[in-house]
Amino acid sequence: MGGKTDVWQGTLALMVLRTLETLGAMHGYGLARRIEQTSGDLLELNYGTLYPALLKLEQEGFIRSHWGVSDNNRRAKYYELTKGGQRQAKKAAAEWEQTTAILARFLAPAEEA
Amino acid sequence: MMTRKLRAFGLRLRGLFGGAREDSDFNDELAAHIEMHTEDGIRAGLTREEARRQALIRLGGMEQTRQAYRERRSLPWLENLLRDARYALRGFRRNPVFTITVIATLALGIGATTAVFSVVDRILFRSLPYAHDDRIVSVGLVQSLEKQEFMLGGFFYEWRDNQRPFEAIASQGTMLHACDLVETNPAQLNCIHAQAGFLPLLGISPALGRNFLPEEDRPNGPRVALISYGLWQDHYNRDPGILNRMIDLDGSPARVIGVLPRGFELPTLQAPDVMLPMALNEGLERKALPGTPMRAFARLRTGVSIAQGKAELEPLFTHTRDTLIPAEIRKDFHLGIRSLRDRETQDVRLTAWILLASVMAVLLIACANVAGLMMARAEARERELAVRSALGASRGRLIRQTLTEAALLSFAGAVVGLILAEGLLRVFLALAPTGIPFLGRSGLDFRIALFTILLSLVCGALFGLLPALQMPRAVALAARPIHSRQRTLLRRSLVVGQIAITMVLLSGAALLLKSLQNIEQQTLGMQTQGVLTARIALPGFRYDTGQKKMAFYLLAEAALKRLPGIRAVSFTDSVPPGGWNSGRRYSDLAAQGKPQSAQGTGGSVVSRVVTPDYFRALNIPIVQGRNFTEEDRTSSEHLVVLSRLLTSRLFPGEDPIGKRMRTGHDGPWNTVVGVAENVKNNGLTEQDEPEFYSLRRSAAEDWGPPAPVMIVDAALPPKAVAPWVRSQIAGIDPTVPVKMETLSQSVSKLADRPRFQTALLGFFAFCGLLMAVIGLYAVMAFGAAQRTQEIGLRMALGATRLQILRLIAGEGVRLIVLGGVLGLGAALASVQLLKSLLYNVEPHDPFLYAAAMLLLALVALAATLIPARSAMRTDPLAALRWE
Numbered sequence: 001m002g003g004k005t006d007v008w009q010g011t012l013a014l015m016v017l018r019t020l021e022t023l024g025a026m027h028g029y030g031l032a033r034r035i036e037q038t039s040g041d042l043l044e045l046n047y048g049t050l051y052p053a054l055l056k057l058e059q060e061g062f063i064r065s066h067w068g069v070s071d072n073n074r075r076a077k078y079y080e081l082t083k084g085g086q087r088q089a090k091k092a093a094a095e096w097e098q099t100t101a102i103l104a105r106f107l108a109p110a111e112e113a
Numbered sequence: 114m115m116t117r118k119l120r121a122f123g124l125r126l127r128g129l130f131g132g133a134r135e136d137s138d139f140n141d142e143l144a145a146h147i148e149m150h151t152e153d154g155i156r157a158g159l160t161r162e163e164a165r166r167q168a169l170i171r172l173g174g175m176e177q178t179r180q181a182y183r184e185r186r187s188l189p190w191l192e193n194l195l196r197d198a199r200y201a202l203r204g205f206r207r208n209p210v211f212t213i214t215v216i217a218t219l220a221l222g223i224g225a226t227t228a229v230f231s232v233v234d235r236i237l238f239r240s241l242p243y244a245h246d247d248r249i250v251s252v253g254l255v256q257s258l259e260k261q262e263f264m265l266g267g268f269f270y271e272w273r274d275n276q277r278p279f280e281a282i283a284s285q286g287t288m289l290h291a292c293d294l295v296e297t298n299p300a301q302l303n304c305i306h307a308q309a310g311f312l313p314l315l316g317i318s319p320a321l322g323r324n325f326l327p328e329e330d331r332p333n334g335p336r337v338a339l340i341s342y343g344l345w346q347d348h349y350n351r352d353p354g355i356l357n358r359m360i361d362l363d364g365s366p367a368r369v370i371g372v373l374p375r376g377f378e379l380p381t382l383q384a385p386d387v388m389l390p391m392a393l394n395e396g397l398e399r400k401a402l403p404g405t406p407m408r409a410f411a412r413l414r415t416g417v418s419i420a421q422g423k424a425e426l427e428p429l430f431t432h433t434r435d436t437l438i439p440a441e442i443r444k445d446f447h448l449g450i451r452s453l454r455d456r457e458t459q460d461v462r463l464t465a466w467i468l469l470a471s472v473m474a475v476l477l478i479a480c481a482n483v484a485g486l487m488m489a490r491a492e493a494r495e496r497e498l499a500v501r502s503a504l505g506a507s508r509g510r511l512i513r514q515t516l517t518e519a520a521l522l523s524f525a526g527a528v529v530g531l532i533l534a535e536g537l538l539r540v541f542l543a544l545a546p547t548g549i550p551f552l553g554r555s556g557l558d559f560r561i562a563l564f565t566i567l568l569s570l571v572c573g574a575l576f577g578l579l580p581a582l583q584m585p586r587a588v589a590l591a592a593r594p595i596h597s598r599q600r601t602l603l604r605r606s607l608v609v610g611q612i613a614i615t616m617v618l619l620s621g622a623a624l625l626l627k628s629l630q631n632i633e634q635q636t637l638g639m640q641t642q643g644v645l646t647a648r649i650a651l652p653g654f655r656y657d658t659g660q661k662k663m664a665f666y667l668l669a670e671a672a673l674k675r676l677p678g679i680r681a682v683s684f685t686d687s688v689p690p691g692g693w694n695s696g697r698r699y700s701d702l703a704a705q706g707k708p709q710s711a712q713g714t715g716g717s718v719v720s721r722v723v724t725p726d727y728f729r730a731l732n733i734p735i736v737q738g739r740n741f742t743e744e745d746r747t748s749s750e751h752l753v754v755l756s757r758l759l760t761s762r763l764f765p766g767e768d769p770i771g772k773r774m775r776t777g778h779d780g781p782w783n784t785v786v787g788v789a790e791n792v793k794n795n796g797l798t799e800q801d802e803p804e805f806y807s808l809r810r811s812a813a814e815d816w817g818p819p820a821p822v823m824i825v826d827a828a829l830p831p832k833a834v835a836p837w838v839r840s841q842i843a844g845i846d847p848t849v850p851v852k853m854e855t856l857s858q859s860v861s862k863l864a865d866r867p868r869f870q871t872a873l874l875g876f877f878a879f880c881g882l883l884m885a886v887i888g889l890y891a892v893m894a895f896g897a898a899q900r901t902q903e904i905g906l907r908m909a910l911g912a913t914r915l916q917i918l919r920l921i922a923g924e925g926v927r928l929i930v931l932g933g934v935l936g937l938g939a940a941l942a943s944v945q946l947l948k949s950l951l952y953n954v955e956p957h958d959p960f961l962y963a964a965a966m967l968l969l970a971l972v973a974l975a976a977t978l979i980p981a982r983s984a985m986r987t988d989p990l991a992a993l994r995w996e
Contacts, residue, residue: 028146047171047173048178051178055182056185062117070149077141
């Protein structure tokens with residue numbers, strides 16, 4: 001798969017949770033950039049789609065937000081994981097690993113199977 | 114996970130009502146995002162403008178992002194729905210007459226249908242509380258004196274052994290009888306006898322314990338009893354140790370072996386407190402002629418219809434009849450088989466069907482009305498819809514808007530309708546005569562409520578949608594709304610249909626009203642004012658001989674006669690004009706010295722056993738001869754008074770006084786002492802029957818069962834007399850219960866059913882009329898409004914106001930005449946249904962139909978004249994400038 005990949009729904013939520021888990025509190029722009037970096041710039045995020053995803057996670061109680069001040073003295077909205085969010089990050093990651101492991105067996109070269 | 118989704122849903126629901134603050138919050142967040150992104154771009158060496166442009170591109174557009182965020186923040190579909198609803202409500206507020214009319218129409222339709230259906234459902238449709246209730250039949254003999262199937266011991270065993278159509282057949286006793294529970298907490302109960310096979314036949318098993326064993330259903334078997342759930346609950350406090358307890362019934366012990374299920378009723382719709390084995394002696398019954406009377410029920414084999422069963426049973430019936438019934442009355446006996454439902458609901462099924470049909474007619478009118486109103490409204494808004502569609506509203510959006518309106522109206526109509534239904538049901542129950550089975554237990558049926566609500570929704574939506582579906586039409590934007598011929602035709606047909614149905618309802622109501630009037634205003638041949646009847650239930654086990662009973666009654670008579678203001682006190686076994694009486698066949702009567710009457714039974718003859726004061730108490734004139742006297746009571750002679758009708762049949766053209774007649778072949782000869790005027794003696798609506806009165810002498814044999822009824826004629830109002838009567842009877846024996854009623858009450862009760870039918874049909878006719886008139890008015894007013902310009906033009910060209918009036922009203926008159934004539938035809942065609950409910954009314958009485966037509970025409974004309982009058986007053990100048 002060449003070029004940059006669109007982020008499909010669902011995995012974006014997991015990426016947000018994992019990123020917040022490692023970074024702690026972060027604003028939307030920072031999150032978007034960080035996700036792109038982590039992906040080794042393979043992903044090109046449409047930043048606008050991040051905000052409804054954040055809102056959904058917040059509505060579900062996995063993250064919470066508050067207004068804070070950024071590094072260069074700018075007012076920004078910060079997101080961080082709740083207790084439930086931390087649990088969810090682990091759970092979703094485990095599930096995802098399992099899914100990819102299963103898929104990996106199918107994608108393995110035929111003679112090895 | 115579910116709770117998280119719910120939490121999110123709750124927050125989004127709340128988002129519907131937030132808005133401004135959250136919007137600005139998100140705008141700030143976005144602004145910060147763009148700003149940070151732009152600064153990063155500048156740091157990377159871009160110009161500010163270029164950096165900002167890049168930031169916006171990567172975001173995917175400000176407005177798009179805001180839109181996506183908004184959709185996530187709340188529930189977009191719900192938001193749209195609420196917007197539609199708000200828009201609809203604004204529209205309704207602008208047009209309150211339309212709104213109230215539609216809601217009232219829907220409420221009437223939904224309310225009346227739900228209430229009536231709740232009442233008739235159990236009578237017509239609901240299954241009976243027995244297993245295989247569709248195969249259970251009432252089977253037995255019928256004859257002119259007893260039209261309900263009955264069984265006799267001799268027949269029963271022959272049939273049980275030789276019949277083919279039934280899986281099972283079993284009997285209960287003919288009626289509930291009073292029995293006394295004798296213990297520290299005594300009670301008078303209703304007992305019934307039943308065979309061991311009776312409960313299994315119905316598929317009923319006791320809630321506790323077991324059914325009778327075959328050996329308990331034999332003479333001199335162990336005495337056992339099943340008690341009702343109610344008795345167990347109320348009298349024994351649900352004592353789990355009730356089984357095997359010995360209870361004392363009428364002075365002899367019986368073992369309780371089971372408790373009947375809660376709410377158990379016999380197929381005769383009575384609820385017994387105690388069920389005892391019938392314990393017939395089969396050998397004796399087979400020999401006895403004709404044997405113990407009982408009510409038999411049977412379960413048909415699968416696949417056997419009632420008609421087939423009857424045909425299969427007929428030879429057996431003929432055989433047993435010819436062996437067991439004496440030849441001279443044999444012809445009067447027939448085989449009777451009816452489904453259990455027919456047996457239970459008797460003649461109320463017709464009433465129920467008529468109610469259902471009329472309420473369906475009302476529902477139809479309501480639907481037509483709503484349809485017409487919605488169409489008129491939609492057409493009036495054609496331009497508004499066209500404008501909205503031109504401004505970019507999609508067709509789906511417009512349809513959704515219309516559906517929302519219809520749903521809102523239906524919902525409001527349903528709420529009001531259900532309240533109305535509850536009220537109507539209470540009115541029905543209050544009005545309803547006793548003896549309509551199941552009525553007391555009716556509750557609102559919400560399945561039906563739902564059905565009617567859906568139906569009304571469909572009516573409203575369908576017709577409301579018609580114009581929206583044809584939308585958007587460019588023509589609709591034209592300066593003048595285009596008159597659609599098809600829709601006008603449809604709307605007019607709706608009105609014609611409404612008027613026609615109303616005409617049917619009105620003429621039905623007129624017929625019933627006339628019939629009720631005939632019933633209530635007929636002469637009874639006796640006085641009812643100030644007459645009181647008292648039924649005294651003497652406990653059978655203490656008053657066990659005729660002598661003891663007579664002593665009690667004679668004491669009571671003497672005590673009451675001493676009271677001031679009491680004019681007459683008499684005992685009889687039955688009281689006219691309706692209810693039970695002891696009947697005879699005319700062919701059983703014989704006049705001395707005359708041959709027995711020829712073929713046939715000659716119909717029924719009423720017989721009463723009365724004390725001399727009977728004729729004075731009811732003010733029945735003696736037209737010939739004399740009344741019984743006090744001295745006659747102690748004589749050994751058998752004396753009778755004949756009714757004028759019986760005299761004319763038994764002694765045509767002769768002087769009957771001193772002649773003798775008897776009943777049966779071996780009865781004592783009775784001497785005729787007088788002739789009394791005829792009284793209404795076969796209910797209020799049936800042909801009078803011949804009648805004879807035997808003297809109730811002061812001899813023990815004349816006071817056996819049935820228990821006599823006391824008739825008291827007082828100069829004072831019954832209200833004042835009743836407590837005296839009670840205290841006098843209590844003075845003789847304080848434990849006997851006394852049931853008192855004025856004769857006027859019991860006569861009025863006989864007219865309860867026709868009154869009920871008339872009231873309901875009248876109410877439906879009124880509703881129908883009201884709605885049809887509303888529908889007509891709406892069409893006329895709408896038509897007139899659409900022709901405002903034309904009217905103005907005509908007036909400007911010299912048409913007089915009268916001509917304008919004629920122009921507008923003429924259309925209404927055409928609709929009324931067409932609908933009326935169609936309705937008249939339908940009414941004449943369907944009147945056969947009502948025929949059996951009518952008393953002394955010619956079903957095609959032209960006067961009644963003319964009256965119904967006139968009423969309809971007058972009211973409908975008023976509905977057309979109002980819009981016509983306002984059209985007539987149109988100012989031609991204003992009209993030409995219209996639009």
